[in-house]
Amino acid sequence: MTDPAYIVFSDLDGTLLDHHDYGWAAALPALSRLRAQGIPVVLASSKTAAEIAPLRAEMRLQHCPAIIENGAGILEPHADADAAGDDYARLREALEGLPPNLRARFRGFGDMTDVQVAEITGLPAASATLARRRAFSEPGLFSGDSAALDTFVDALRAQGVRARRGGRFLTLSLGGTKADRMDEIAGRYGAPVTIALGDAPNDIEMLEQADHGIIISNPDGTPMPVLTGERAGRIRRSEKPGPGGWNETVLRLVSELART
Incomplete structure (x- = not known):
């Protein structure tokens, strides 16, 4: 099989998936064109393998790898959603090894029930169950001031654990980004x-690093600053939000690439 001329990396929520109903039908024309041309589409999300695997299958992208848990791991093509290493167990061990006063400040998904995760995320109960099936990272809520947070982060760093803030959650991992x-x-x-597409600040590194970046409009999300790649002409913005914007901008860029 010949190597593709280009490859697409896409965030999900608010990008390829609608912010409100999580639908992606509006992106079907672009997805079909990419499939016809043999272009891989790599889903890149904070979602777990258990969440992404069925969605990847629905989109007929099982033959493509997927970036899961914000870059902490990869779901291989056609892989079982439960295939994973021991990263999560190592993260939980690192947490339990902290002094009790620090440990008590962090409440991870592994410390919550499915119902509690559903309550804090707004996910349906079934989706919360899948979100708790973690393999590479541990999101959670930290309570305390900036000094306490610094102490917490430093203590974990000493054990090789990285902590990154993304929205309301502090996520622990052994490293790796989108x-x-x-x-x-x-x-x-x-x-x-x-080609990389995203709608939120946690997509910035991926957007800036790609040869072509597309910021998908998300009026309900955190505003995206003007990126370095925009000034250089490598990054553009969609007018429409979600999958409609995804479809429009991908089709336009694919047509441009075909002419070069």
Whole structure:
């Protein structure tokens, strides 16, 4: 099989999935065109393998890897959603090894029930169950001032654990970002031109690193600052939000690439 001319990396919520109903039908024309051209579409999300695997199958993208848990891991093509290493167990061990006063300040998904995760995330109960099936990272809520947070982060760093703030959750992992995984996966395909799409600040590294970045409009999300790549002409913004904007901008960019 020949290496593709380019490869697409896409965030999900608010980008390829509608912010309100999580639908993606509006992006079908662009997805169909990419499939017809043999272009891999790599889903890149904070979602777990258990959440992404069925969605990847619905989109007929099982043959493509997916970036899961914000870059902490990769779900391989056609892989079982439960296939994972021991990262999560190591994270939980690191947490339990903290002094009790620090440990008590962090309440991770592993410390909550499915119902509690549903309450704090707004997810339906079934989705909350899948969100708790973690393999590579541990999101949670931290209570305390900035000094306490610094102490917490430093104590985990000493054990090789990285803590990153993303929206309301502090997420622990053993490293890896969407941008790191994008480079790793692109290398498997012969390092083709990379296209990245996202709508939120946690997508910035991936957008900036790609050859072509597309910021999908999300009026309900955290505003995206003007990025360096925008000034250089490598990053553009969609007018429409969600999958409608995804479809429009991808089709336009694919047509442009076909003419070069």
